[in-house]
Amino acid sequence: MISAYTGTQIREAEKPLLDSGMGAVLMQRAARGMAGAAITELRSRGRRLYGSSVAVLAGKGNNGGDGLFAAAHLAGRGMRTTAFLASDTAHPDGLAAFRRAGGRVLTLTDANAGELAALAGRADVVIDALLGTGAQGGLRGASAELVSRLAGGSHGLVVACDVPSGVDADTGEAAGPVLPADITVTFGGAKAGLLADPGADFAGRVVVVPIGIEDSLPWPAMRRLEASDLAALLPRPARRSHKYSRGVLGVVAGSPAYPGAAVLACRGALSAGVGMVRYVGPPEVADLIRHSCPEVVCSTGTAAETHVQAWLVGSGMDGTDEDEMQRVRDAVDSGLPTVADAGALPVLPDVLAPQVVLTPHAGELASLLQRLGADLDREAVDASTLAAVRRAAGLTEATVLLKGASTLVASPYQDFYSQSEGTPWLATAGSGDVLAGIIGALLAQVGSDVGRFRGMGIDPDERWAAIAAMGASLHGLAGAAAAAGGPLTAGRICDALPEIWGKVSTLSN
Numbered sequence: 001m002i003s004a005y006t007g008t009q010i011r012e013a014e015k016p017l018l019d020s021g022m023g024a025v026l027m028q029r030a031a032r033g034m035a036g037a038a039i040t041e042l043r044s045r046g047r048r049l050y051g052s053s054v055a056v057l058a059g060k061g062n063n064g065g066d067g068l069f070a071a072a073h074l075a076g077r078g079m080r081t082t083a084f085l086a087s088d089t090a091h092p093d094g095l096a097a098f099r100r101a102g103g104r105v106l107t108l109t110d111a112n113a114g115e116l117a118a119l120a121g122r123a124d125v126v127i128d129a130l131l132g133t134g135a136q137g138g139l140r141g142a143s144a145e146l147v148s149r150l151a152g153g154s155h156g157l158v159v160a161c162d163v164p165s166g167v168d169a170d171t172g173e174a175a176g177p178v179l180p181a182d183i184t185v186t187f188g189g190a191k192a193g194l195l196a197d198p199g200a201d202f203a204g205r206v207v208v209v210p211i212g213i214e215d216s217l218p219w220p221a222m223r224r225l226e227a228s229d230l231a232a233l234l235p236r237p238a239r240r241s242h243k244y245s246r247g248v249l250g251v252v253a254g255s256p257a258y259p260g261a262a263v264l265a266c267r268g269a270l271s272a273g274v275g276m277v278r279y280v281g282p283p284e285v286a287d288l289i290r291h292s293c294p295e296v297v298c299s300t301g302t303a304a305e306t307h308v309q310a311w312l313v314g315s316g317m318d319g320t321d322e323d324e325m326q327r328v329r330d331a332v333d334s335g336l337p338t339v340a341d342a343g344a345l346p347v348l349p350d351v352l353a354p355q356v357v358l359t360p361h362a363g364e365l366a367s368l369l370q371r372l373g374a375d376l377d378r379e380a381v382d383a384s385t386l387a388a389v390r391r392a393a394g395l396t397e398a399t400v401l402l403k404g405a406s407t408l409v410a411s412p413y414q415d416f417y418s419q420s421e422g423t424p425w426l427a428t429a430g431s432g433d434v435l436a437g438i439i440g441a442l443l444a445q446v447g448s449d450v451g452r453f454r455g456m457g458i459d460p461d462e463r464w465a466a467i468a469a470m471g472a473s474l475h476g477l478a479g480a481a482a483a484a485g486g487p488l489t490a491g492r493i494c495d496a497l498p499e500i501w502g503k504v505s506t507l508s509n
Helices: 007-019 023-044 062-075 092-100 113-121 141-152 199-203 227-233 259-271 283-292 322-333 342-347 362-371 378-383 385-396 431-446 450-454 460-483 490-508
Strands: 002-005 053-058 080-085 104-107 125-129 157-161 183-187 205-209 222-224 248-252 276-280 297-299 310-313 338-340 356-358 399-402 407-410 416-419
Touching: 002 007, 007 023, 023 062, 023 092, 023 125, 023 157, 023 183, 023 205, 053 062, 053 092, 053 113, 053 141, 062 080, 062 092, 062 125, 062 157, 080 092, 080 113, 092 104, 113 141, 227 460, 227 490, 248 259, 248 322, 248 431, 259 276, 259 283, 259 431, 259 490, 276 283, 283 297, 310 322, 310 431, 322 338, 322 342, 338 431, 342 362, 342 431, 356 460, 362 378, 362 385, 362 399, 378 385, 385 399, 385 407, 385 416, 399 460, 407 460, 416 460, 431 460, 431 490, 450 460, 460 490
Parallel strands: 053 080, 053 125, 080 104, 125 157, 157 183, 183 205, 222 416, 248 276, 248 310, 276 297, 310 338, 338 356, 356 399
Antiparallel strands: 002 222, 399 407, 407 416
């Protein structure tokens, strides 16, 4: 499991070592790690080290010092290094080491920003060490001009030092301009802002360099499940399992206008191993489900009459049928674990419970927050996804999953997950319906298995967020496998899921 932290958490873990005089040691560890990551990346691209050029964009603080020391290490490997100092002052020890290694030093001004941007753009490696985790706001003045020109033109491999300059390490908010990194080398632990959009847009591949503070880190601000975690958490039928013991999911979804959403939700649930799916809804939608998924048991009864372990409600519902909306409310009122998607969101009570998993996209989350009194539109949600999902979980007391390139999950206890295994090709009609089906199937199968999560160090009260993150991870993995680098349809996610499940499960054997 990947753990991510706020900048404050990292700085507090560093403080005892800094107070004991180990600041220089920590900086050297960070610099060596960053230089090593840059070398590894260059070699993976078939580039030679000797004679290659490095441009280090150095701020005046410790982040700039890390970058200067890293560039000095690279100079020792035969690389030609140039420092672009953002001000007349720079980290003194880092600058001295850089000069001793033979580096060239240029000072950025308003007058030469364009010229230096062109020079930096010709380098084989650009190290972004302008702003670190403690910076407030984005780049200004000549530094902003330099980075804006670099980002808009051609340039070499970009290595961000701890965080891309302008990205908030805690929230992922980005104050432009930001130079997108190919890799971000971050120290001590991943930063939460690197795993949340829009920060993740700029981070590239995140490489964590240990510097000796890891044992002092607190409970993480955010976590990301890995394949090995899925292997430990996914259910497996026992020898004498039967369809009822493997979980029964009730589905209230679809409408005459959008019947396919119900089909895809049911297919997603079936592909995710649930023992039985019971569909309750309009006859015309039920007929389509019977033809597409004959395994599903269909009826036109009420939610109260339907015996299940969990509910999925809302996918493809347009809100025009009051009987259907009442089924949604009855399912949520049952107290059973429930995934509430799309059309269910506008009719839910304002205050819910942790076992209710809301699955909005950014526009739906903005509408939900506005209904609850928060003045946020879709643009504001996109600009600060972590803050938005945190606020929604706090206001609704539900578990909230915000769909996106980085899918975020927040519990009302303020526990957070970020999953990003997918592909942009997952942005296709019906993909969210399949995700809802996967999460619903997992709720039915493992929602009551408290011990499964406690054994993984997950608080039982937080298991609903972990289950939602499991669903997002499986959905992303299956989507990436189905796409194979090209377009896909939502149904192919369902087709790919059993094989992905099988591959992941073997990791625990």
